[in-house]
Structures are given as C-alpha cells and as structure tokens.
Amino acid sequence: MTEMTYREALKQGLREEMQRDERVFIMGEDVGKNWGGAFKVTKGLAEEFGDERVRDTPISENTIAGAAVGAAITGLRPVAEIMFGDLITLAMDQVCNQAAKMRYMFGGQTSVPLVLRTVFGGGKNIASHHSQSLEAWFMHTPGLKIALPAFASDVKGLIKTAIRNPNPVLFFEHKLVYDKKEEVPDEEYLIPFGEAKVRREGADVTIWGTMFMLHKALDAAEELAKEGISVEVIDPRTLVPLDKKTLLDSVKKTGRLVVVTEETKTGATTAEIAAMVQEEAFDWLDAPIIRVNAPDTPVPFSPPLEQFFIPDKKRIMDAVRSIV
Amino acid sequence: MVDKKTLVDLYTRTLKVRLFESKVWDIFGQNLIPGTLHLYLGQEAVAAGVTAALKKTDWIQSTHRGHGHVVAKGADMKRAMAELLGKSTGSCKGKGGSMHITQFDVGVLGATGVVASGLPIAVGAALSCKMRGTKDVVACFFGDGASNNGTFGESLNMSSIWKLPVIWVVENNFYAMGTPIKWTCPSESIAQRAEGYCIPSKVVDGNNALEVYEAIVEAVERARKGDGPSLVECRTYRMKGHSRFDPAKYRPKEETEYWLSRDPVEIIKKIAIEQGALTEKEAEKIEKKLQKEVDAAAEFAIKSEYPKPEEALEDVFAEEAA
Numbered sequence A: 001m002t003e004m005t006y007r008e009a010l011k012q013g014l015r016e017e018m019q020r021d022e023r024v025f026i027m028g029e030d031v032g033k034n035w036g037g038a039f040k041v042t043k044g045l046a047e048e049f050g051d052e053r054v055r056d057t058p059i060s061e062n063t064i065a066g067a068a069v070g071a072a073i074t075g076l077r078p079v080a081e082i083m084f085g086d087l088i089t090l091a092m093d094q095v096c097n098q099a100a101k102m103r104y105m106f107g108g109q110t111s112v113p114l115v116l117r118t119v120f121g122g123g124k125n126i127a128s129h130h131s132q133s134l135e136a137w138f139m140h141t142p143g144l145k146i147a148l149p150a151f152a153s154d155v156k157g158l159i160k161t162a163i164r165n166p167n168p169v170l171f172f173e174h175k176l177v178y179d180k181k182e183e184v185p186d187e188e189y190l191i192p193f194g195e196a197k198v199r200r201e202g203a204d205v206t207i208w209g210t211m212f213m214l215h216k217a218l219d220a221a222e223e224l225a226k227e228g229i230s231v232e233v234i235d236p237r238t239l240v241p242l243d244k245k246t247l248l249d250s251v252k253k254t255g256r257l258v259v260v261t262e263e264t265k266t267g268a269t270t271a272e273i274a275a276m277v278q279e280e281a282f283d284w285l286d287a288p289i290i291r292v293n294a295p296d297t298p299v300p301f302s303p304p305l306e307q308f309f310i311p312d313k314k315r316i317m318d319a320v321r322s323i324v
Numbered sequence B: 001m002v003d004k005k006t007l008v009d010l011y012t013r014t015l016k017v018r019l020f021e022s023k024v025w026d027i028f029g030q031n032l033i034p035g036t037l038h039l040y041l042g043q044e045a046v047a048a049g050v051t052a053a054l055k056k057t058d059w060i061q062s063t064h065r066g067h068g069h070v071v072a073k074g075a076d077m078k079r080a081m082a083e084l085l086g087k088s089t090g091s092c093k094g095k096g097g098s099m100h101i102t103q104f105d106v107g108v109l110g111a112t113g114v115v116a117s118g119l120p121i122a123v124g125a126a127l128s129c130k131m132r133g134t135k136d137v138v139a140c141f142f143g144d145g146a147s148n149n150g151t152f153g154e155s156l157n158m159s160s161i162w163k164l165p166v167i168w169v170v171e172n173n174f175y176a177m178g179t180p181i182k183w184t185c186p187s188e189s190i191a192q193r194a195e196g197y198c199i200p201s202k203v204v205d206g207n208n209a210l211e212v213y214e215a216i217v218e219a220v221e222r223a224r225k226g227d228g229p230s231l232v233e234c235r236t237y238r239m240k241g242h243s244r245f246d247p248a249k250y251r252p253k254e255e256t257e258y259w260l261s262r263d264p265v266e267i268i269k270k271i272a273i274e275q276g277a278l279t280e281k282e283a284e285k286i287e288k289k290l291q292k293e294v295d296a297a298a299e300f301a302i303k304s305e306y307p308k309p310e311e312a313l314e315d316v317f318a319e320e321a322a
C-alpha cells in the first residue's frame, strides 16, 4: 500500500491500462503535454505514451464523444475527457443517442467500449457553468454504465474496470476529491461494477451518498457518534449497475435512510434511490426517507451563496437527527 | 478510364438499390412496414459510386436515408428487408427499422436518426483505422441539411488536423425536408465550405454513378496514402417526398421534371453500353437476376416472425467478461 492522492491513483490506473493494452488511448481538450488535463489527471502521460495516444483535441465536445464512439466500435479503447461535466451538454447526442443506444438499436451487432471521463461538483466558486452535478440525466438513459468513485483506493480499481468494460462507461469525478489521499494497493486490482462499499458501519441510520457528499457524510457520522447516534455510510461506487442489495440490507438493519448528493433536488439520483427503497423495503422503514440535496437553482457564484447551495455537514446531521 | 468490369459493377449496384427501394415502396403501400421511411429512390448513383470505390473492409457511415447505402455496400437484402418490417430475422432483430438499418459485418458503422450525428463517428472510425494501421478508409454520407449542423465544422476540422482517412460525401438533394438549401446556405456549393478546413473538394453529378465513382476513387487514394480527408458534393434529387407521406409539393414542377428526366439507372446503363461494357441483353439479364433476389428478400421478410415482446429487454449491454 502507498498513500497517494485520488489524482495520482487515477493516473496510475490509466497508465497501467495503457501499458497493458495498446488499444487504449486518451483524447480530450488540453489533456496532452502543454497542460496535462484541466485538473492535471493526465499530466506526464503524453510524455510517456506520445501525442498519438494522449491526444489533444479542438474544443469540439460532440465530436470528441462521437469520435470515441467511432473508435470504440472499430477496435480501439478510447478514454475521452470532457473538461467539465457541464460541457457534456454539448455532447449529449453522441453520449445519449449514439453511445447508449447503438448496441440496442443495431440488435447487438456492435458494442461501444469507451470511457468518458468528466468532473462534476461545486465548491470552487466557478459558478453555474462549471459546478453542476448532472449524473441523474445519465442514470435516466438506458445503455450507459456510470462509475463515480469518491476515494483514491476506489478510483484506480474502477478506472481499470471501466476501460475493460465492453460498454460505454461514464466516469464521474469530483473537483474537491482530486487532492484527497488514501492508501492505495501497489499490486494490480480491479473493482467490479455494481459493488457498493460500506464506508462506515453503524446501527441507527443509513446514509447513502455519492462523490464529495460521502466525505461530508463521513464527517457528519463521526460527529453524530459523539451524540450516541450510530450511522452507516454507503458508497454505491457505480450508479449503473446499482448495488441495491448492500443498501437494502443496511436499511433492513437500521430502519432509517438519508440520501445525500450534491445534485439539485428534483429528479436527482436520490429521488430514484428513495423510490426504490420504499418499493423494496417499505416494511422495514421506521421513518420517512430524507433527501439532502442542493436547492432547485443554478449553482451560484458568490461564496456565501455557493455555501448555502451545497449541502453541508450540518444539513446532513440535521436530517439524521430528524428521523432518530 | 475505368474498366468494363467496373462499369458493370456500377450499373449493377445502381440498379440493385433501385429495385430494392421500389420493392420497399410497394410493400409499404401494402401497409407491411410500420412507421415511416426515407426512400433512396433517385439517389442510387451516389451509393453505387461510393461503395464501388471501396473495399469490403472499408467503412461507410449512413444516415436516416440509409437503405441504399447499406444495400450498395453489400448487405444481405433479406435481413435488410426483414429489418424494415420489424421482423426478428432483421439485421437489427427488429430493434432499429428503417432509420437504423445497419449491417456491421459488411462495413456499415451505423444508420442514424439524428441528422449530422454520423460525422463525429466517422472521425473516430477513421482515427481508429489510422491508429491501428489498417489502411482502411471511411466514407461518411450526409445530406445538404446536415451540413448546417455544428458537427459538420467540428468533424471536418478534426479530420483535417489529424489527416484522417475519411471521405465526406454530401448528398445534396437540394432539400432538407421542405427547406431548400438556398435558404440555409449562403454559398454556391457546400463543397466550398471545405476550403476553410483545408480539405480538397469537388462537386459532381450525383445522378451519374461513374462521375461519383471517379471522384471517390481519387479521394480514397488520397486517404489511403495518409494525405487526409476529401469532400465530394454529389448533386442529386429525391424521386419521391422526404418521407413516405410527403407529396413534395414545395418543389417547382420544372425542377422535378428536369431531375426525373435524368434517371441514375438509365444514365449509367447508357454509359456502360456506349463504352462496350454491357449489351441491352446483358443488362436485362442482370435486372432479372436482381429482381429475383429482391423478390426473395421481400418474401423472406414477409414470412419471417415478429420478435417475441420480451426481446425488447435484450441487447442493452454487452456481456462483461467474468
């Protein structure tokens, strides 16, 4: 085990897959030598693998995603990067109409083994076009796999699984997680899709959350423990496929559930999780399922506004307290 | 000068598409085809000229008006016809239909219902050919209307900076549904736009399979040598409306008459005969043989079963290796 940042672990995963399989290549805006990715995830890889395999592109999101589709169906393993998750709107056709549907509408004649990496989330005061959390849109689009690792030890194993997956995988990172450190195994390891991880065990309330909110949920759980409330924290790690069992088992144990993400509330992944749990574990619930989300507004710029917008530890703790 | 074999090939492909589409038109009239159709009648010479210049391992990217592309590229007509009828024997098992008619194993990347969405995919496929060192090329079909979409600029540009082996084939039939291209494009030609991306281009008579073929051969050569993309604007015309129920009243009568007098099948037949590649008798023989194949395809499609309803749940994801 070596302690390293999320960014470093992710890069190691990319590097290992590029060494293992020459079909794997990276493309995106400013991913190459001059910049190394807007969040420096690919820094150094162009020097190591060359400009052909770490390919800078023009600012053409729809064609970046579409070229990944075309390369994937003809024998390569593209890892495309969209610089900010908000800009995936410019590639929606290729992601949601082409990549997601090709195998189905062509009756299984082809598959689309691509990875599309992008970054979500606020907390950096970069306002409405660079801070959103849009994962629900894609969870709502059949045909896409979605991984959203929040920890260094998960990101490496998940990017490797994503690259080897024969389907289009959306790989969502969070801006505030890149510098977080954890012990990461030195040897090769893969994390299967659809396996949640219990990040903290507890008996009274289950918190299900994703991305940066998991870090806040863990902080909240730590403080609630001092009040005598025992919280279990579950990280699904992938939204598609979704590990329902780990969550339902936990809810059956605790009887209480808080779901927390940084998305705006209406139609968020948290709504889907709440609906699923009441369908499948209604009899075990001792309290309403509480959603903790951002309000239904664009992400504001000014620090006090943004702080108000993004769910914080206190809101998570209040939600837990309200049902115990 | 092209050889006689090629002329016969061009005639055969053009005619094959014509007969296939005529059959489709017939059986649509009998209410056997669900949904709508974008017929390729009138544009056959484009698909014929392009595909005759390609190898089997080369790729084409198709559009919403794709039957002709797929058939000309060598698709199994039975499976193609069955797909149009929504049968389980269709190439897409009845999940795609007219707008997604595709046969991957003969080099069709896909047919798409989203106008201009094929261009980025062609970029990726061409990049893949280049990176894998296959020497294969990609011909990407799209309409005059599609050339006004953002992907046109993005994809032409990317293909040019990376010198990709792609041939951009504009099928300029002068209309995007009811909108004439002169309302939406300020320049004389669509081909002109390629200059801004440093892509060599040409305007050809899209009703003349030989002219299309010769331009594409040149473009394919350039692509295979690693000299990058070309654009060929093929001027052609729909014999029918945009989709099945469109009577195309918005097209001036003289214009329609002019184009209908220039039948792509007759044009290539005349050339082939004049150049001594074909006799009337041989042409008839070819036609008879093709008609038989097309009839057999239709019969196969009509007799085939519909998919079981639960098959709707299959083919969303590829199986992951254990």
Ligand SMILES: Cc1ncc(C[n+]2csc(CCOP(=O)(O)OP(=O)(O)O)c2C)c(N)n1
Pocket: B038, B064, B065, B113, B114, B115, B116, B142, B143, B144, B145, B146, B147, B173, B175, B176, B177, B242
């Ligand atoms: C992105 C998009 N916009 C609109 C439509 C609806 N539509 C289908 S075909 C068509 C016209 C396309 O014109 P053109 O590219 O010239 O192709 P043609 O139909 O003439 O072959 C339109 C507007 C669509 N399918 N996709």
Ligand SMILES: [Mg+2]
Pocket: B143, B144, B145, B171, B172, B173, B174, B175, B176, B177
């Ligand atoms: Mg048109």
